Amino acid sequence: MSNRHQITRSAELESLSVFRDFIEKACKPHKGIDDQICYDLKLSVDEACTNIITHGYAGMNPGSIILSLAMAPNEVVVTITDFGHPFEPCEASAPDVEAGLEDMPMGGFGLFFIYQTMDEINYQTTEDGNSLTFIKQLSTNNP
Numbered sequence: 001m002s003n004r005h006q007i008t009r010s011a012e013l014e015s016l017s018v019f020r021d022f023i024e025k026a027c028k029p030h031k032g033i034d035d036q037i038c039y040d041l042k043l044s045v046d047e048a049c050t051n052i053i054t055h056g057y058a059g060m061n062p063g064s065i066i067l068s069l070a071m072a073p074n075e076v077v078v079t080i081t082d083f084g085h086p087f088e089p090c091e092a093s094a095p096d097v098e099a100g101l102e103d104m105p106m107g108g109f110g111l112f113f114i115y116q117t118m119d120e121i122n123y124q125t126t127e128d129g130n131s132l133t134f135i136k137q138l139s140t141n142n143p
Contacts, residue, residue, distance in 0.1 A: 003030070003071040011053045011062040011082060019045055019067055026069050032138040033076065040117035041069075041076060041136060047113050048080050048132055056084030056130065072138075075119075079133045086125040 005026045009015035020042045027038040049065055057063055066081040114121060118134040125131075 005069045005071070006066065008064050008066045011049075011057045011065050011084070013050070013053055015053075015065065016046055016049055019049055019065075022067065023069065026071065030071050030076075032073060033071075037076070037136060037138065041078060044114045044117055044134060045078060045080065048134075051087070052080070052082045052084060052130075056082050056087060058085065060084060074138050076136045076138065077133065078136075079131055081129050081131045083129045086130050087123075 003026075005022070007019070007022045009018055023042050023045060024038060027033045027041065033041075045067060049067075052065055053062070063083045066079075068079040068081070070077040070079075114134060117136070119137045120135040122133045123131070
């Protein structure tokens with residue numbers, strides 16, 4: 001049985017802290033989610049929503065972002081839905097993590113962080129919007 005949480009906010013940078021607080025509150029009562037997992041979830045959502053705000057709604061009025069969390073004993077499923085321009089995450093080039101700090105361009109690490117911290121990532125675009133879903137597996141010894 002899963003525990004579901006959902007929040008909708010405007011696609012504006014000011015909403016990022018609301019999303020982080022929302023995730024923190026949803027994670028607290030779940031015994032299988034430690035501080036590191038909660039941090040990973042907040043980081044991934046923050047990066048994805050920042051991309052939606054800056055790129056997905058580029059040239060458009062800020063629409064909304066719907067953040068859904070489904071907490072199960074063995075995993076957390078995060079779904080972020082928006083109505084901006086579609087973007088296929090697997091088409092983005094990976095940043096050069098070996099480059100020196102002075103040679104690294106600003107940005108480009110959001111998807112890298114998501115792929116590094118989450119266990120599964122799925123993206124789809126339909127007439128109902130764009131949905132990015134990622135799953136974080138939880139340790140089975142922490143029900």
